[in-house]
Amino acid sequence: MTFQLSPLLQCLRNRAFARLYAAQAINLIGDAFTWLGLGLLAFELAGENSGLWLSTALTLRVVIFVLLAPMAGVLADRLDRKGLMVTTHLVRMVLVSLFPFVSNGWQLYWLVALLSGCHALFTPTYTATLPLITTAEECPQAIALSNATYQLLSVLGPALAGSVAALFSTCSVFFLDALTFLVAAVLIAGLPTALIVSREGSVPPRRGLLEELSVGSQCLWWDAAMRYGLLLQLVAAIAGAEILVNTVGYVQGTLQAGSQAYGSIMAALGVGATLAAVIWGSSCHRMSAVAVMGLGGILTVLPLLAAYGANVPSLALLWAIAGIGKTLVNVPMQTVVAERVAVDLQGRVYGAQFAWSHLWWVLAYPLAGWFGSQFPAQHFFYAGLSSMVLFIAFVVLTQPWHLRHLPAGFWHSHPHDHSSEHDHCHRLQGLVGEHQHLHFHCRQATAIR
Structure with missing residues (x-):
């Protein structure tokens, strides 16, 4: 009798995706540890004002997502995505290791801002990499499995982090958090090839940053x-x-x-x-x-x-x-x-x-x-x-x-000059020559x- 994987799990037969997916799951556990640890740390430092500290940190996090995510997309299309994702995890490992030494609000906000910047770089890069390493049939399954894991760990992750905090200490939460990011970085670094978007035969785009x-x-x-x-x-x-x-x-x-x-x-x-x-x-x-x-x-x-x-x-x-x-x-x-x-x-x-x-x-x-x-x-x-x-x-x-x-x-x-082999309508009129x-x-x- 042949064992059949659930349709959702069949994408895990793709070894590159399976490795990247494992890194994402460990990364999500790390995120749960980060935010539970932040709540405990804010209460230790601010007491009844911890809610204000956390609300400010969450607002800062979302604002940075909005501002940096488009830049993350540009970098993901220009650089080796494997190197980019490994770097964000190693930086996060260092940043969460610094939380036990925080003594006031501005230090906490700076660390949250830098962590949020890393998250804003990693998440769109990870999502954009799924179509790059999976087939057309595997891609929807890979996206769905990644989202299902995100939702599941949003429920289980805080409970796991809370158990660690109850058994040990707030410092232990952050140091274990750092370990999760290190493991995720090692998994991504072990991917067999660089994750660079192929532009064979294309001319580098002549665009401004905006x-x-x-x-x-x-x-x-x-x-x-x-x-x-x-x-x-x-x-x-x-x-x-x-x-x-x-x-x-x-x-x-x-x-x-x-x-x-x-x-x-x-x-x-x-x-x-x-x-x-x-x-x-x-x-x-x-x-x-x-x-x-x-x-x-x-x-x-x-x-x-x-x-x-x-x-x-x-x-x-x-x-x-x-x-x-x-x-x-x-x-x-x-x-x-x-x-x-x-x-x-x-x-x-x-x-x-x-x-x-x-x-x-x-x-x-x-x-x-x-x-x-x-x-x-x-x-x-x-x-x-x-x-x-x-x-x-x-x-x-x-x-x-x-x-x-x-x-x-x-x-x-791509660069284009309205040759007969590549004809289409412009949304913006008045463009002539190669552009x-x-x-x-x-x-x-x-x-x-």
Whole structure:
């Protein structure tokens, strides 16, 4: 009897991906140790003001993501990605080893800023590398498995880090954290070849820095399918921020249910997100990415509309559904980018997508706080209503039922002079002679999935 791997796990037969995936999983455990250790350290240094310290650190983290991720995409398309990922892990290893010696707030903020910069460099580079080392059949599975692992470790990682802190000390958390980044760096360094985007026969692009940084966003907003996914990520961010910001007050305040119930409810959110990633990875070849993103948007919004007056079991079920919806928006979006962007541009597009998705959260967090303060008894309903209005507006504007008839192909850019062998339309008129030009090329296929 032959052993058959689950469809989601078949991509692990690719040894390069299996090694990179193991490094990512260990990296995610390290992230969990970092943020639990930061919380403990902030409490040791600031006491009751630790919440202010952590909120400032989290805000700083997201702002750096937005600012640096596009640059990360440029570097990922220009440098050896293996060397870039190894370097970010080694730098993070050194930085987290310094946390036990922090004695005031500004030192903590500097370390958080540098760590966030490394994270902003690593994550888009890792995502853009998946299509580079996997086949077209393996890539959606690799993306889904990576996301499922991220969601699962977001639930299990803090519990593991908390157990270490309870048995040993805060310093032990940071030193073990440093070890995880070292192991991840060694795994990536052991990849058999350099991870450099091939540009055989191409001329180095003649672009300024600002133009290089804007290429990823241009692809995202010019392509109808990617634009639709990016707008749905805004809807998911508003709904997700409402859940993260206001659930604790509802559970421990309105329901008087305590911290254990709150932990169970938030774990349900992670379990739902993990389950959706597994389902998508196992059946992505039979499903339309555009249709699944729309379904995800609906499943993200509806639980908020139904959450008013929910008890603990009902809220856990609703948040599990919301977690499913969040994943069904985010993971197919990454698959669409892999399918519709040339390999030598994917670093910049994934970097831009990482930046835009975190910008949505920068906008969504204060909005969730406003809902909680203005509608203390019905904030879930009004946040859900606002998200639903946005969802309907985006559907009307983008008309996703037409997106399945878009031509298959990919966005790419190269020096070009309008020869007959390479003719296409310009978005910007008036360009003559040889120039760098971003455009879409059709390939032999009927439509996008």
